[in-house]
Amino acid sequence: xxxxxxxxxxxxxxxxxxxxxxxxxxxxxxxxxxxxxxxxxxxxxxxxxxxxxxxxxxxxxxxxxxxxxxxxxxxxxxxxxxxxxxxxxxxxxxxxxxxxxxxxxxxxxxxxxxxxxxxxxxxxxxxxxxxxxxxxxxxxxxxxxxxxxxxxxxxxxxxxxxxxxxxxxx
Amino acid sequence: xxxxxxxxxxxxxxxxxxxxxxxxxxxxxxxxxxxxxxxxxxxxxxxxxxxxxxxxxxxxxxxxxxxxxxxxxxxxxxxxxxxxxxxxxxxxxxxxxxxxxxxxxxxxxxxxxxxxxxxxxxxxxxxxxxxxxxxxxxxx
Numbered sequence: 001x002x003x004x005x006x007x008x009x010x011x012x013x014x015x016x017x018x019x020x021x022x023x024x025x026x027x028x029x030x031x032x033x034x035x036x037x038x039x040x041x042x043x044x045x046x047x048x049x050x051x052x053x054x055x056x057x058x059x060x061x062x063x064x065x066x067x068x069x070x071x072x073x074x075x076x077x078x079x080x081x082x083x084x085x086x087x088x089x090x091x092x093x094x095x096x097x098x099x100x101x102x103x104x105x106x107x108x109x110x111x112x113x114x115x116x117x118x119x120x121x122x123x124x125x126x127x128x129x130x131x132x133x134x135x136x137x138x139x140x141x142x143x144x145x146x147x148x149x150x151x152x153x154x155x156x157x158x159x160x161x162x163x164x165x166x167x168x169x170x
Numbered sequence: 171x172x173x174x175x176x177x178x179x180x181x182x183x184x185x186x187x188x189x190x191x192x193x194x195x196x197x198x199x200x201x202x203x204x205x206x207x208x209x210x211x212x213x214x215x216x217x218x219x220x221x222x223x224x225x226x227x228x229x230x231x232x233x234x235x236x237x238x239x240x241x242x243x244x245x246x247x248x249x250x251x252x253x254x255x256x257x258x259x260x261x262x263x264x265x266x267x268x269x270x271x272x273x274x275x276x277x278x279x280x281x282x283x284x285x286x287x288x289x290x291x292x293x294x295x296x297x298x299x300x301x302x303x304x305x306x307x308x309x310x
Binding site: 114 | 212213214225232
């Protein structure tokens with residue numbers, strides 16, 4: 001009778017996942033410039049764009065710049081898609097995470113097109129976004145993103161984008 | 171720089187996000203806006219190649235489209251994006267300024283229709299193209 005190996009201690013698993021996510025997000029200068037961060041629950045990610053004056057497009061209202069909203073949703077789509085791509089390899093051990101300070105990540109997906117639907121003006125508050133991967137094939141992926149602020153039920157913007165996936169080696 | 175352009179540039183600089191991204195208005199008249207965004211490290215979206223993030227290009231496109239609407243001869247008092255679709259034809263060459271030309275080609279009582287093209291220093295193939303609709307907030 002063979003005994004099943006003991007499961008990995010939960011803190012080791014969390015440490016590995018969080019370090020890979022950090023490497024993914026903190027490696028992108030534009031994401032840092034926008035101040036966008038990600039919260040993780042298992043494999044689910046929520047993008048957070050904390051309010052700062054630099055994000056304003058209409059100083060009279062005031063309202064978030066439509067471009068800042070578009071960028072936030074696109075960043076959330078790309079990070080979520082990349083994270084899903086990495087997840088499998090990270091969990092199976094195919095991704096070398098022996099040195100968590102130097103994780104060698106695959107290339108990022110490339111945006112083909114991105115369409116933003118502005119539902120109401122962005123308030124000078126923190127914004128949140130979650131992406132749903134509607135299809136992810138070997139070459140292309142289709143992703144939908146929802147952005148909200150104070151109320152989860154009242155989206156201020158949503159977007160759909162298509163992406164070219166990085167190619168796995170071999 | 172003409173007085174009119176100087177005035178319009180002050181308008182762009184009054185938009186905090188446009189200023190933060192380093193946007194410069196090159197020309198603005200009769201429903202057409204040309205705005206450039208010099209290359210900067212903070213705009214990088216792919217650390218392995220140094221290519222500018224699509225989000226920064228989106229912000230440039232959105233700003234140029236909005237400015238084009240504001241400069242339309244029908245004189246809207248204000249505008250906001252209803253919808254904006256962007257196609258990324260190729261990666262912008264790292265180190266090069268990206269310039270967007272946006273044209274507001276039709277305005278109704280409530281909606282403005284806009285198209286835009288973004289180039290880097292290689293004018294042969296655009297970096298991105300955009301189509302958008304914007305609100306028209308009353309007339310001046």
